[in-house]
Every structure is written in structure tokens, then in C-alpha cells.
Amino acid sequence: QVQLVNSGGGVVQPGTSLRLSCAASGFAFNNYPMHWVRQAPGKGLEWVAVISYDGNLKLYADSVTGRFTLSRDNSKNTLYLRMDSLRPEDTAVYYCARDLSGGGAHDLWGQGSLVTVTS
């Protein structure tokens, strides 16, 4: 079955860290760039980051640059998002998404992981 499964969300305090995972199955994970997209409660979608198929290129939104780190392990078909120095405004559902064509067309999405940053 072609799918992405998010895990690793939770409730954390400001300034702390959290790592999200995204396990891929049913397709050639190492052929696709992968993205993270987040959605704050009741708000719209916000693009967070993208990693190339081989992990050599990583790009981030200004809002997370320097705090979030994207990585992937193609041997484990898994994508990771390391989030440091978390802020209340990082509270959101985080989705991993596959890039169909290399132009940001997210054709396969995980179910999302809720991250709540609160004191």
C-alpha cells in the first residue's frame, strides 16, 4: 500500500526539541523529494521544508531556518524533521508529503502529527 505514516508529535514546552518521523511504504522512496507542510489550528497551510531525493539539498521556510533540520534515511524509507527551540507559534499539525514532479506538487500526504508548544 502506497502511504506515508507520520509519528512523533506531542505536547512540549517552549525552547525544547522534538523529532518527527515519516515512514514511507509502497513506492520507491529514494526517487522522490520530500516536504514538510504544517497547519496551525484553524489556519491555512504553511510550507516548512524540502529535501532532495538523495538528501543533499535542503531548503527551509524563513520561519524555521536555523531551528528545524530535515533529514532522510533512504535505507529505512524514513523522513525526519528535527525541531529545536520550539515556540508557541510552531503549534500545528505537521504533514510529510511526497513531491510528484519536483515542482512542489504534493501528491501523497501523511496523516499528520500534532505538535503543541505550550508552557
Place this chain on the structure above:
Amino acid sequence: QSVLTQPASVSASPGQSITISCTGTDSDIGGYNYVSWYQQDPGKAPKLIIYNVSDRPSGVSNRFSGSKSGATASLTISGLQAEDEADYYCSSYTSSYIYVFGPGTKVTVL
């Protein structure tokens, strides 16, 4: 705050057609043919319905179509159905090597 603009809401009766606009600049929509559109039901992950301005993924109804003129992209839904009621987001690649989403448009079927 999004660099792309969309109408907050659009409504129409079943069977009618609607068009949702997504306006950017020459640094995003106007400069690249990497515009995508997503449909999102409440509590669900978004679904890709248009990519590369006007391509439809396999399995998406041909009632959905996309186009672009200058820095404005458009999503047209023809033969509106009750199941089309959802939030719709546009997205574009940008000259800053990042991607942006529009603020979303809520479509209501009257």
C-alpha cells in the same frame, strides 16, 4: 502572511461553475509553471487536484481544471457538486527556492 492572495470564500449552486483565483508576482506564479491546487476537507490531509498549472493527477475528476495568466493562476470547478464543498489552496514555487501556499478559499455549495 501569505505572498499569494485568494478570495476567502466562493459559493454557488449545484451544477454551476466557479473559478478561484490565486494572485502572486513575477517571482512566483508569474515566473514558473509550478502552480498546484489542493482540496482539503475538515480534519483531513490535503488532496492534490492540479499540478504544473493545469495537469490533473490520475483519479481526479475532469471537472477540475487549472490555468494561468501572468501572475494569476485559476482553478475552475465545473458542474459543482455537494462533495466539492471544501477548502482550496494554491501553491507555487518561488525565486527564493522555496514554496508558498495561498491563504485558502472556502467553497460553499448552496
